[in-house]
Structures are given as C-alpha cells and as structure tokens.
Amino acid sequence: MAISLQKGQRISLSKEAPGLSKMMCGLGWDVAKRSGGGFFSNFGGGGQNYDLDASVICLDANGKLTAKENIIYFGNLQHLSGAITHTGDNLTGAGDGDDEVIIVDLPRIPAQIVKLVFVVNIYDCIARKQDFSQIENAFVRLVNAANNKELARYNLSGKEYLGMTGMVLAEVYRHNDDWKLAAIGNGVNVNGLGELAGSYS
Template sequence: MAITLQKGQKVDLTKGKAGLTSLMVGLGWDPVQPKKAGFFASLKPSANIDCDASVLMLDEQGKVANNKDVIYFGNQQSLCKSVKHMGDNLTGEGEGDDEQVFVDLSRIPQNIHRLVFVVNIYSCVSRKQDFGMIENAYIRVLNSSSNESLLHFNLSDHYGGLTSLVAGEIYRYNGEWKFNAIGDGTKDTSLEEIVRRYR
C-alpha cells in the first residue's frame, strides 16, 4: 500500500527492497472548475491550462551540468536512458496521471545525485494563468515492474500567483535512493527560468 506523504517528508525507496530499480513517477492535476453562479448564469469554460512536467538531473553540487540532463516533452529521454518522459498532456483533463516519467535507477550515472520533478504552466504570462487555477495536483511513485504503488504526495498548498511547482525529488543517500516531498511553488514563468536556479 502506498505511503501518503506530507510536505517535507522523506522516505526510503530502495532500502530493504532488493532489486527495486524500475520506477514510474506519475504527476496529475485538474483545471479548477467554475462555480455555478445561479440558475441563469452562463459559464464560460476556462482556457486550457497546459502544465508541463520535467525532470532535472542534478550532480553532487545540486547543479544541472548539461542541457541534456533536463528531461521534458522536447527532450524525452536522458542520454544514459535512465529517465524517459512519456509525452505532453495539453489540457490536464481526465482521470489519472496527466504525465508520466519512467526511471531506471540502475542506469543513472554515478555523477547524478538528484532527480528533481518540476511542473510549469506553458505560456503562463500571455495566457494570464497560475497554479491557483489548478486543483488536485499530486506526484506518485510506483514500482513499474510490479505495478505496486510506493508513495503518493498531494500538492495541497495554496499556489495562487505561482507559475511553477517543485513537486518532489528522488535522491541518493548512503548508497540508497530516497524520495523528498517538496511541494514548493515559484514565480518562474518557463522551464528555462527554473533550470537557471540549478546552474
């Protein structure tokens, strides 16, 4: 059964789980539905909010050493083939994960110490959109070999006015891999701006 995490909580992924190397990280969100404002009110559907999940592969200093270490819809697989993004969901509509990333821990190079999972809103400035327009956001991790759910973290803070989220990270610790539930929002308006924080 999956562990439900609170913000700031850290849990072991591989300790005591011999052979666990294949993970699926799912990220999900829904556009906030407009409230009905009376019987005769006409509701205009909100513009699609295109959230994009990305993975930053960081070295021991917490830096992105190479642009190829940023995995997103435009660069869907790391050079080492340890991280694979399954593609872009343009609207956030529907049940279940909106975007998924597969991670093979056994293939991650020794110089990579953290995988940081971030979500940003595409064209947030021109569309005047922020994460106050998103609800039910979460990140979850499964053992992709057995489909066993390992952990689930609901991003339930108030993110109004913020345009990027650092959802969580998988990181090395004493030869094992752990997960950190971060859940912090920023005002970065693009993936490029997020990456600059890790230069």
C-alpha cells in the same frame, strides 16, 4: 499500502520497495471549475486550456545542472543514458489518472547524477494569466514498475499557491547506496521551465 507524503517528508525507496530498479513517476491535475458553469467554465485566463508540463532536472553532487541535456521534458523526452524517459506531453489535464508520466531506471542513472528534481510548470503562464491556485487535485505518485504497486503519493492543494506558476514537487536522490525520496511541494514564480531550471545552474 502507499505512503501519503506530507511536505518535507523523506522516505527510503529501498526500504519501501526492496530491489526496486524501475519506477514510474505519474503527475496529474484537474482544472478548478469556475462558478457559473457554461462552456468556458473549465478554461483559464484568456479562454485557454491549462497546459501543465512535468519535467526532471538532473543535478550533480554540488546540486548543479551542468548541461541542458540533463533536463527531461516534452522537448527532450529521453536522457542520453536512457535512464529517464518522458512518455509525452499532455496539453489539457483532461481525463482521470496520470496526465504525464516519467519512467526512471535507477541502475542506469550515471554516477555523476546524484539528484533528480521533479518539477511542473504552466506553459505560457504569463500570456494566459494562469497560476497554480486555479489547479485542483494535483498529485505526484511513485509506482514500482515491476508490479505496479504505488509506493508513495504526494497530494498538492492549489489554494496556497496563489501567484505561483511553477512547482518543485519532489526529489529523488542518492544517499550512500540508497535512493531516497523527499516531498518538496514548493511553489515558485517563474516564466517557464528555462527560468526554473536556471535556478540550478
């Protein structure tokens, strides 16, 4: 039975899934339907689709991003170590289930990387006049890749994120010999991934 995480909650991945080595992080979302229906009812500001981008920012023991190669996103689909792989960009959020998937091989993560920050931002949000209050059913879930068992799910409501264009979803971090997961769920007002990642520099 998967744990439905609340904002600020932390769990031990080794306790929830003993022997866990490879996990899949799935992120999904739907666009809030506008009243009135019609052909453009599922489109955002300016008649554009909502393009949410999931990324992982790898931090050192000081909580710092030390190299741009430590950002895994649609423009850098795999970490140099091979430990983290982004399976590709989804431009619209259309369809059921996971819209973007990131696979993490925990034993292959270099020792100098202590924390993985899972984030999502709205592409071209300023020009399109879009924010997270217009997104519904956003979630992040962790799955044990060995048996496809869902370990944890964190559901996000878009209503409290008015004016927010990025979100820090969750952190996976080393604690002694254990990996732990923290549900964060903090909305931020940023113009793209670069600005979001810059807060860790």
